[in-house]
Amino acid sequence: MISRRRFLQLSGITAAGIIFPKSIMGATCDQTTPDVMGLGPYWEPDSPYRSVLASQFELGTRLFINGVVTANDCQTPIPNVVIDAWQANVAGCYSVFQTCDTGNPDNDELNLRGRILSDHEGKFSIETIKPGFYYLGNDRYRPSHIHFMITPPAGNTVVTQLYFEGDEYLDEDSGSSDPNAVDRIIPLVETENGLEGMFKIILDVHPDKKAVNTNIPTGENENRLQKVSMFPNPFNSRIEVRFGMRESTKVLISIYDLNGTWVRTLLNKNLNIGNHSIIWDGKRSNGQFVPAGEYFLSIQSPFETKMEKITYLK
Ligand SMILES: [Fe+2]
Structure with a gap:
C-alpha cells in the first residue's frame, strides 16, 4: 500500500490541482539526496570490500539490493563508484560501536558492513539481511534503514540512507519523513x-566526467596521493606500484577484476609521508593465479581514491 505522502511525491500536481502521474509528464531525473540525519554515529572507515554483508x-530476512549508479543525465553509468554500506542487525544493533547479543554467528568484527564497487555498467548488488528498527529515546524509533556513503571516482560523496515502503516508523522519523527522502x-x-x-x-556528476579509470584532481592541496606509476604494465610475473604520500594517513590498496569483484588486498595500513612501493604477483589472496586479462588497481585513502587499469599477461 502506497502512502498518501509518497503518492503525492510520485505524482505531479499542476497549478489547477490536477494530478498527473510523472510518467505522463515525462521522466524525472532527481539526484540521490543526502539524508538529513547525516553520517550518524555508526560509520566505520575500514569496512571490507564485499557485496555479501551478512553471514x-x-x-533475519535475507535482503537483496540491486542497483545502478548513473551520472546526472540518469543514463550514463558510472563504474568504480565506492558504495560503502552499513546497517544494524535484526535487533537494531550496530557492530563495532555496540555489543550485539543477537546474530553474528561468525564473530565478524565488521558484521553488516561492506564496500562495493559499481561495475563497468554502473551496476552493483548487495546481499544482506533486512535491518531491524531501533529506539532513539523519547518514545521515538528509527525505521529499518541502510546507511550509504557513495563516492564516485570524480565528484562529490553522498552520505544517505535507504528506507523500505510499509515501515510503520517512516512518518515519525526525521530522516525518512523528509520530502527529499521519497525516492529512497x-x-x-x-x-x-x-x-x-x-x-x-x-x-x-556530468556524463562526460564519469572518469572511469582516472582521478580528476580537485585542487593541488587536496591531492594527498601523488604520482602513481606502475611497472611493467602489462606485466607477466610481477608489477610494482609506486606512489608518493603528501600526508601521513591510512591507505588501502586492492585489486579488482573488470566486474568490480574484489581479487586481493595488497596493503591496508598507515603510511608516512614520502615514496612507497608495493608488488603484486598476479595471485589472489588464496595463492592462485588470476586469469590473464585486465584488472583495476585501487588506491584509497580517507581523502581520495585512484583507480588504474593494469594488464596481466601469461
Ligand atoms: Fe542507523
Whole structure:
C-alpha cells in the first residue's frame, strides 16, 4: 500500500490541482539526496570490500539490493563508484560501536558492513539481511534503514540512507519523513530467496566526467596521493606500484577484476609521508593465479581514491 505522502511525491500536481502521474509528464531525473540525519554515529572507515554483508546464518530476512549508479543525465553509468554500506542487525544493533547479543554467528568484527564497487555498467548488488528498527529515546524509533556513503571516482560523496515502503516508523522519523527522502523509500518484493529491492543512485556528476579509470584532481592541496606509476604494465610475473604520500594517513590498496569483484588486498595500513612501493604477483589472496586479462588497481585513502587499469599477461 502506497502512502498518501509518497503518492503525492510520485505524482505531479499542476497549478489547477490536477494530478498527473510523472510518467505522463515525462521522466524525472532527481539526484540521490543526502539524508538529513547525516553520517550518524555508526560509520566505520575500514569496512571490507564485499557485496555479501551478512553471514549465511545471520538472523533475519535475507535482503537483496540491486542497483545502478548513473551520472546526472540518469543514463550514463558510472563504474568504480565506492558504495560503502552499513546497517544494524535484526535487533537494531550496530557492530563495532555496540555489543550485539543477537546474530553474528561468525564473530565478524565488521558484521553488516561492506564496500562495493559499481561495475563497468554502473551496476552493483548487495546481499544482506533486512535491518531491524531501533529506539532513539523519547518514545521515538528509527525505521529499518541502510546507511550509504557513495563516492564516485570524480565528484562529490553522498552520505544517505535507504528506507523500505510499509515501515510503520517512516512518518515519525526525521530522516525518512523528509520530502527529499521519497525516492529512497523503496518497495521490497518477496522472492524465493528473500526480499528484493532496487536502489537507483543518480549522482551530481556530468556524463562526460564519469572518469572511469582516472582521478580528476580537485585542487593541488587536496591531492594527498601523488604520482602513481606502475611497472611493467602489462606485466607477466610481477608489477610494482609506486606512489608518493603528501600526508601521513591510512591507505588501502586492492585489486579488482573488470566486474568490480574484489581479487586481493595488497596493503591496508598507515603510511608516512614520502615514496612507497608495493608488488603484486598476479595471485589472489588464496595463492592462485588470476586469469590473464585486465584488472583495476585501487588506491584509497580517507581523502581520495585512484583507480588504474593494469594488464596481466601469461
Ligand atoms: Fe542507523
